[in-house]
């Protein structure tokens with residue numbers, strides 16, 4: 337059971353750090369929820385370790401997208417064409433939560449925050465190009481916390497970074513755009529480096545061929561973020577024909593077993609974005625130790641964030657030599673990033 341003061345602080349921090357400049361609706365509602373005992377009590381049903389505000393908003397959005405009729409829907413740009421201004425929304429939000437309390441509590445108890453954010457591939461693309469320059473072998477991808485596996489298909493998408501140049505798969509239906517900030521230029525190959533294997537590990541992998549599971553992921557996309565939704569839909573169309581091995585289980589415990597299956601003619605690339613913050617510190621230490629142990633036997637690259645800090649890191653063990661690098665500062669949703677590696681270090 338959660339303490340209401342703690343829950344209240346979660347919502348205030350969520351409003352300030354995550355919603356500001358991104359969702360007026362969720363920012364407004366979060367500030368109001370933070371002072372509402374009834375709603376905080378509903379939230380106390382969430383699973384430990386889960387980001388509770390995302391989970392509550394995801395649950396309400398899910399029920400609305402499923403067709404639940406309620407005046408609250410008038411405030412959701414993902415549902416109506418001309419939404420009402422967020423200011424009057426709280427009264428309806430509260431009424432909705434009390435009316436559908438049982439359904440919401442059941443979602444809070446069973447679902448996980450598993451947003452699969454395709455735009456994060458905008459900064460993964462130069463990271464994989466950097467790896468390919470060093471390893472010169474096809475990349476064997478193992479993603480921890482893969483959700484539906486959409487980031488395992490980063491080589492299938494095309495990329496633009498504020499110029500006319502297009503990188504990656506130039507024929508892709510999905511063109512991902514991002515702003516590159518700062519003075520350093522990331523390595524961007526005109527076409528995607530070769531990928532030999534795609535393995536996705538997750539406590540609960542998502543099958544996008546299952547309409548219920550797909551709807552849950554769509555519910556986690558904030559109502560104002562139409563572009564995110566469109567990118568998600570386009571990326572989802574690639575998963576159908578793709579050869580991706582999605583495996584349920586703890587990614588850290590499963591890692592060594594799947595690395596052993598990768599032949600020596602490919603280089604092992606372990607990666608994860610916005611996952612380590614859901615993993616206890618001791619387990620994250622174990623993960624870094626496992627990568628180090630793998631690095632004693634073969635070359636291995638590890639791209640990640642949210643272990644030591646929010647920055648994007650690239651650690652590697654190449655020909656027995658280890659290297660630890662902070663390679664980018666990134667926007668949480670991948671809309672911009674600042675590349676931190678100077679070209680002579682790449």
Ligand SMILES: C[S@@+](CC[C@H](N)C(=O)[O-])C[C@H]1O[C@@H](n2cnc3c(N)ncnc32)[C@H](O)[C@@H]1O
Pocket residue numbers: 448449450451452453454456480481482483487537538539540585586587588608609610611614615
């Ligand atoms: C916020 S989502 C991020 C998904 C994806 N990496 C992205 O950036 O779009 C976090 C994912 O990590 C998964 N996860 C959390 N702990 C995990 C663990 N120990 N092993 C494998 N997956 C885990 C969750 O189930 C969830 O799908």
